[in-house]
Amino acid sequence: MPELPEVETTLRGIAPHLRQQTIEQVIVRDTRLRWPIDPAWVESLRGQKVLGATRRGKYLIVELTRGALIMHLGMSGNLRWVPLATPAQKHDHVDFIFTNQRLLRFTDPRRFGAILYTEVAALLHPLLADLGPEPLSANFTGEYLWQRARGRNQAVKNFIMDGKIVVGVGNIYASEALFLAGIRPSKRANKVSAAHYLQLAAVIKTVLANAIEAGGTTLRDFVGGDGKPGYFKQQLHVYGREGEPCLRCATIIKAQRLGQRSSFYCPHCQR
DNA sequence: AAATCTCCCTGTAGGC
DNA sequence: TGCCTACAGGGAGATT
Numbered sequence: 500m501p502e503l504p505e506v507e508t509t510l511r512g513i514a515p516h517l518r519q520q521t522i523e524q525v526i527v528r529d530t531r532l533r534w535p536i537d538p539a540w541v542e543s544l545r546g547q548k549v550l551g552a553t554r555r556g557k558y559l560i561v562e563l564t565r566g567a568l569i570m571h572l573g574m575s576g577n578l579r580w581v582p583l584a585t586p587a588q589k590h591d592h593v594d595f596i597f598t599n600q601r602l603l604r605f606t607d608p609r610r611f612g613a614i615l616y617t618e619v620a621a622l623l624h625p626l627l628a629d630l631g632p633e634p635l636s637a638n639f640t641g642e643y644l645w646q647r648a649r650g651r652n653q654a655v656k657n658f659i660m661d662g663k664i665v666v667g668v669g670n671i672y673a674s675e676a677l678f679l680a681g682i683r684p685s686k687r688a689n690k691v692s693a694a695h696y697l698q699l700a701a702v703i704k705t706v707l708a709n710a711i712e713a714g715g716t717t718l719r720d721f722v723g724g725d726g727k728p729g730y731f732k733q734q735l736h737v738y739g740r741e742g743e744p745c746l747r748c749a750t751i752i753k754a755q756r757l758g759q760r761s762s763f764y765c766p767h768c769q770r
Numbered sequence: 771a772a773a774t775c776t777c778c779c780t781g782t783a784g785g786c
Numbered sequence: 787t788g789c790c791t792a793c794a795g796g797g798a799g800a801t802t
Contacts, residue, residue: 574795609779653773
């Protein structure tokens with residue numbers, strides 16, 4: 500399921516062939532994504548040139564001559580290059596065809612994903628305007644996390660999964676980062692020490708960077724912009740390992756639901 | 771303001 | 787084999 504590393508992997512896969520290309524045609528087979536796709540702006544895409552592609556949190560932004568596409572992969576989405584005229588399969592909802600005869604295809608079985616168009620600066624869009632810092636940027640630090648945690652009584656796992664605090668940390672990497680930092684997921688955010696937040700910020704950066712390096716985590720059906728799966732699953736320490744021994748101390752990994760999400764931790768390594 | 775809850779959706783796994 | 791149910795989860799929006 501796409502978290503920040505999977506979105507970054509997608510971006511890196513699609514970006515090289517996007518730049519300076521002109522949209523020739525957009526085929527929408529199903530408008531029913533997170534928000535319905537509006538046929539009015541779909542038509543306005545024709546003839547627009549791609550100025551660049553970026554990422555903000557888990558949102559992909561494709562800057563065009565007169566606006567920008569904002570895309571989200573949701574739970575099960577992927578965006579990848581396929582050979583022109585590849586027959587559309589079930590859940591292949593949108594095709595972008597460029598004048599160089601390349602085909603960018605958006606697939607999303609669960610349809611939690613989104614494709615939006617904005618004529619103002621994408622970063623000012625309501626969905627993006629209030630997002631927290633990028634975890635891999637220099638202004639995301641342990642000091643910042645500790646400051647934001649003052650007065651926060653929620654579980655630290657939910658705290659770091661809040662996009663207003665920091666973007667891109669989803670359920671898998673939150674569990675992994677808390678394991679690597681030795682912090683129990685259920686610990687109240689305002690009870691975590693400043694020293695532990697320094698650790699936490701550092702491991703969030705490394706776990707995300709390593710996952711990007713591995714091409715993301717493919718649990719079931721994720722593929723990057725080049726259509727290939729990611730290999731970070733092999734490096735997961737606790738996620739999905741309930742009942743199995745901790746890789747560090749052999750204590751049995753436990754699962755616990757926090758904020759309607761399953762969380763995994765080692766009772767011995769994480770306090 | 772902060773925290774929690776509900777909902778959107780389909781594929782898969784497990785029980786019978 | 788098929789039917790049924792539970793579960794997975796990003797995150798916006800509503801509610802507490």
